[in-house]
Amino acid sequence: MPSSLHEKVLSGERLTREDALALFEGDDFFSLGRLASFVAGMKHGANAYFIVNRHLNPTNICVNRCRFCAFSRSKGEEGAFELTIDEMLTKLSEASQGPHPVREVHIVGGLHPDWPFDLYLHMLEAIKRAYPTVALKAFTAVEIDYLSRISGLAIGDTLQALKERGLDLMPGGGAEIFAPAVREKLCPEKISGQRWLDIMETAHGLGIKTNATMLYGHIESVEDRVDHLMMLRELQDRTAGFQAFIPLAYHPKNTEIGGFYSSGIDDLTTMAVSRLVLDNVDHIKAYWIMLGEKVSQVALLFGADDLDGTIIEEKITRSAGALAGERMTRDEMIHLIGRAGKTPVERDAFYNPVESSKE
Amino acid sequence: MERLDKKTALGLLKGADLLGLGAMADAMRKQLHPEGVVTFVVDRNINYTNVCVNRCSFCAFYREPGSPEAYVLGKDELFSKIDETLSLGGTQILLQGGLHPDLGLDYYTDLLRTIKERYRINVHGFSPPEIWNLAERHNLTVRETLCTLREAGLDSIPGGGAEILSDRVRKVISPKKIRSVAWLRVMEEAHRIGMRTTATMMFGSVETPKDIVEHLAVIRELQDRTGGFTAFIPWSFQSGNTELGRESGVGSHESSEKSRFSQEAGDGKEQSARTTRRAHLSSGFRAATAVDYLRVLTVSRLFLDNIANIQASWVTQGLKLAQVALRFGANDFGSTMIEENVVRAAGVSYRVSMDDIINAIRAAGFRPAQRDTYYTILKEF
Secondary structure (H helix, E strand, O other): OOOOHHHHHOOOOOHHHHHHHHHHHOOOOHHHHHHOOOOOOHHHOEEEEOOOOEEEOOOEEEEEOOOOOOOOOOOOOOOEEEEHHHHHHHHHHHOOOOOOOOOOEEEEOOOOOOHHHHHHHHHHHHHHHHHHOOOOEOOHHHHHHHHHHHHOOOOOHHHHHHHHHHHOOEEOOOOOOOOOHHHHHOOOOOOOHHHHHHHHHHHHHHEEEEEEEEEEEOOOOHHHHHHHHHHHHHHHHHOEEEEEEEEEEEEOOOOOOOOOOOOOHHHHEEEEEHHHOOOOOOOEEOOOHHHHHHHHHHHHOOOOOOOOOOOOOOHHHOOOOOOOOOOOOOOHHHHHHHHHEEEEEEEEOOOOEOHHOOO | OOOOOOHHHHHHHHHOOOOHHHHHHHHHHHHOOOOOOOEEOOEEEEEEEEEEOOOOOOOOOOOOOOOOOOOOOOOHHHHHHHHHHOOOOEEEEEOOOOOOOOOHHHHHHHHHHHHHHHOEEEEEEEEEEHHHHHHOOOOOOOOHHHHHHHHHHEEEEOOOOOOOOOOHHHHOOOOOOOOOOHHHHHHHHHHOOOOOOOEEEEEEEOOOOOHHHHHHHHHHHHHHHHHEEEEEEEEEEEOOOOOHHHOOOOOOOOOOOOOOOOOOOOHHHHHHHHHHHHHHHHHOOOOHHHHHHHHHHHHHHHHOOOOOEEEEHHHHHHHHHHHHOOOOOOOOEEEOOOOOOHHHHHHOOOOHHHHHHHHHHHOOOOEEEEOOOOOOOEEEO
């Protein structure tokens, strides 16, 4: 690694596109990890965060058929499902009890061809009424675009309506890779990268915090990754609405694209470069359901400061050959973080420490 | 590079910055294997029997004699497994089993002769507990037993059954298994008669960092005298379906309906071991994490300066962490494991093909190569 890059990071100077490419293409694995760790340490000290949360997939029926997705089904296809609001509430009831209740419900589903916009509003309302203290993290930009189309409302009005019924923040999914040529092969039916960014900008403008993601390890180039990070950084400069960035490792099983899993080395490298490039994003998340518990834990030494949550039930990654289990207990998360030499901090959806976490 | 002493190793194991350790282990790996090749062997684990009188608390594979799930592999089945191995480009079978009270030396020599009459394949077989057990039951010396087996066709010996070479630990997790000195003795005799062996270490049970260092030290000391170890293979205890896992409550695949472990069974030795385990586990035992694994791996690479090869254990760590392990001191991916039963019985099953292995090595930035038992490269990919 050129010493100039080293000094740039240590002095807090922003990295350029060329710097980021050099980091990806270099072989200085340990220096890269150390630098990313240094930056994470400046932002969070020894803290590493986790949340007691739960996923909820209302349906897997989707009008988009992305080539990398093994979760979606067409209506009437074998394995297609759609939950009623009552079924959703039942799923949440177990997780909201006990000494460590869920702080966040993460709702992500397919683009259902028949569900009216009202159903989504009712869903949020019903969950919020039943669990007023639980944050609702729901609907990727792709779903928001779809909801705006079926409701006939502008993006801003769609988001405002959802926010009024209980939407607290948005997940960062659907970003995939912004590069149009790759996107065309990967998910031709999905909204463009620019549209994704526009929707996020609108959400941020309404005071809705979101995450951001990048799906890597399929058919994209290193340049595509760097450009993706640059576009996120540019938007973040204007809105400061991204809470966390989550690099998502591609899973090849049962998808049309096929191919291989990204390597553990690539996962850690991507984590570290993301930490270094996205100097204006507070948190870099090692999403254990995508990376596996093991690589996620090691990622805490490569710039990540968050392991996401207990999750409890996860279907999307699982469909594509998840390397991790479906849930992790709070104790396991505390143990993994502690063994990595970090201080486990239980957080809420907005990264406020939860009182009970210091035990 | 100066040789690490035990005290320094202990310090590294207990507290050194993992990335710093990784960088050192990576540099040493590069020095020993500058060509950037990561090797693997195509072989199959054949477990000739699951009957075992040792009843180790960390094992989910064994069955008691007379259990409805007990088996001894028939020859036809053995042959078809070897045929399949050869057709997949295999060069070795790893032949291991429990300590079956009714199988005598004749069974073993007959088994080996039958295999060697029909096949040209390396038989990597019988870990020290099996060999020690045979010697004891037939009133032979270890050397006589080994010579008999070698004459019948045994080529090399796997390093299993080492667990942690500290009798304090062995008394707790495997009170009936041979002691540390016996394990070392079998390996030394094997090396003396020109057989090559591997060495393993199963950590993450009830040992302390000091026990791990002691284990590395006795292996290094023996290697100084014999040079017979081809590789060192550290891997972490997998708790599913094991007595140790059940006692600690860490097993994620516990099958309580399978009452294989009757609570109060066993002799005085086993009962006292059980008491000690419970005392230890109640103080908050948990399985080794990825960071623990990488730490042990790096210290192993740095400490064992006289063993050329360190294996990454994808079977216990998964392919992704095994790839990471290649930058933390490991230079070998072990076996393609056409069949593996023992770890799978403990609830861990990472099934991969040879293509997956080749691709995993390449994606981690190395040149994949198939090797034989003796680390001679057969084919590059």
